[in-house]
Amino acid sequence: MKLMRKYSVLIVCGVFLSATLALTTTAVLAESAAGLRWTMPAGWKSEAPRPMRAATYSVSPAPGDQSGGEVVINYFGPGQGGSIDANIERWKGQVQAADGKPAAAKVAKRTVRGIAITTIDASGTYSGMGGPMAPSQPVQGYRLLGAIVEGPGGNVFVKFAGPAKTVAANQAKFEQLLASFDKDK
Numbered sequence: 001m002k003l004m005r006k007y008s009v010l011i012v013c014g015v016f017l018s019a020t021l022a023l024t025t026t027a028v029l030a031e032s033a034a035g036l037r038w039t040m041p042a043g044w045k046s047e048a049p050r051p052m053r054a055a056t057y058s059v060s061p062a063p064g065d066q067s068g069g070e071v072v073i074n075y076f077g078p079g080q081g082g083s084i085d086a087n088i089e090r091w092k093g094q095v096q097a098a099d100g101k102p103a104a105a106k107v108a109k110r111t112v113r114g115i116a117i118t119t120i121d122a123s124g125t126y127s128g129m130g131g132p133m134a135p136s137q138p139v140q141g142y143r144l145l146g147a148i149v150e151g152p153g154g155n156v157f158v159k160f161a162g163p164a165k166t167v168a169a170n171q172a173k174f175e176q177l178l179a180s181f182d183k184d185k
Contacts, residue, residue, distance in 0.1 A: 031055045032184055033075035034151030036115065039180040041173035044071065052076065059162060062169040069162020069170065071177070078154040084118050087157060091146045094161075095122040096138070113182050120146040123164055143167040145174050149181050156181075 031038060033054035040046055040057055047056040052074055059069040074081065081087070088107055097103040103124035110117050126142030145167060147158040160167060160174050167174075 031073075033073070034078075034149075034153035034156050035184050036149060036151040036153075036156055036181055037184050038073075038177060038182075041170075041176045044170075044173065054156065059160070059166060059170050059173075061163065062165040065163040065166045067163060067166075069160060069166045071158065071160045071174070074157040074159075075151075075154065081155055081157060084148050084150075084155065087148055087155075088118065088120055088146075091120050091144060091159065092122060094127050095142070095144050096125045096127065098124070112179055115181055115183065116150040117178060117181070118148045119178070120144070126161055128161070145171065147178055149178070152183060 031040065031054065040055070044057040044059055047058055050056055053072055054075045055071075055073040057071040059071060061068040082090075088105075092102045092105045095103040095105070103122045105120050105122035108119050110119070121143070123143040125138045125140045126144060127138045141164050142161060143164040145160040149156040149158060158177070160170070
């Protein structure tokens with residue numbers, strides 16, 4: 001009987017310790033900028049810090065895709081980074097249709113926990129940022145999901161780009177990321 005009690009106590013302590021570690025791990029994955037915090041979805045990999053990025057996540061390729069995707073979260077400071085409309089137009093210009101013109105894009109607005117979010121979804125030939133500082137070759141069959149999250153300290157820019165299949169396979173996780181945005185307390 002004493003042996004059973006000792007094992008019961010050990011099991012209860014083990015369950016408590018496991019629950020505590022799970023909560024701690026989740027908290028570690030929460031990131032923040034502009035008075036907002038968010039949580040990286042499971043299965044994505046957090047990359048090393050980079051200039052001008054609040055976070056960078058790599059996304060594994062979907063079956064059949066040669067490369068994975070990347071989710072970049074930028075925060076430039078209060079009032080910095082341009083207007084919502086200017087960024088939506090810039091993102092539209094990064095994805096071209098077969099005729100070389102900007103691809104059709106779905107733009108929508110929503111509110112999560114009182115936080116305004118503007119989203120964009122476009123597919124086609126992706127040219128990325130381009131320019132002399134970051135030259136890129138246009139890549140066909142890509143998709144861009146973007147969001148501008150209006151934080152108390154300024155806008156946070158979220159951009160997920162990658163092969164269309166990879167982005168489609170991770171669209172629910174992108175939505176989970178957007179749904180995790182909350183104001184810092």
